[in-house]
Amino acid sequence: MTRHLTLAAIVAATALAIAAVVPASAPALLGAGIAAVTAFASLAAFGLFGRSGRRPLQKALAIFAAMFLVRVVALAIGVVAVARAGWSPLAFAVAFFLPYFAFAAVEGGFVHSLGRRSGKSA
Numbered sequence: 001m002t003r004h005l006t007l008a009a010i011v012a013a014t015a016l017a018i019a020a021v022v023p024a025s026a027p028a029l030l031g032a033g034i035a036a037v038t039a040f041a042s043l044a045a046f047g048l049f050g051r052s053g054r055r056p057l058q059k060a061l062a063i064f065a066a067m068f069l070v071r072v073v074a075l076a077i078g079v080v081a082v083a084r085a086g087w088s089p090l091a092f093a094v095a096f097f098l099p100y101f102a103f104a105a106v107e108g109g110f111v112h113s114l115g116r117r118s119g120k121s122a
Contacts, residue, residue, distance in 0.1 A: 004043060005043055008039050008103060011036075011106065012099065015032040015095065015098065015102075016032050018032075023091075026085075027085075027088050027095070029095070030087075031078060031091070031093065031094070032096065034071075034074050034078050034096060035071075035100045036103075039099075039106070042063065045063045045066075046063055046110055046111075049063060056114050060111045060114050061111060064111060078092060079092065
């Protein structure tokens with residue numbers, strides 16, 4: 001888990017640093033921040049529920065799906081906030097989706113690592 005948290009922290013720091021220096025930094029920081037917060041929430045949920053009890057892979061996949069829905073709602077709220085503030089929705093979307101794909105790869109790696117260690121081999 002620490003390897004996945006470290007990778008997520010590197011992605012978050014990079015995304016936020018880049019978002020801070022672009023011309024439309026306010027919407028970019030909002031997008032990168034939403035992506036980072038939801039990624040760390042997802043990894044925290046994996047740590048709390050993903051390895052406990054029986055069937056950790058199924059629990060981790062349920063967390064993965066639930067956090068995807070949370071991200072969709074957060075993305076919609078962010079788009080509305082950016083539009084109402086008169087900021088650039090393109091900067092927001094790019095700053096959200098670029099780190100999101102990196103975070104999804106980190107989360108997918110964690111879920112994959114659970115599948116390799118659980119149960120008997122076929």
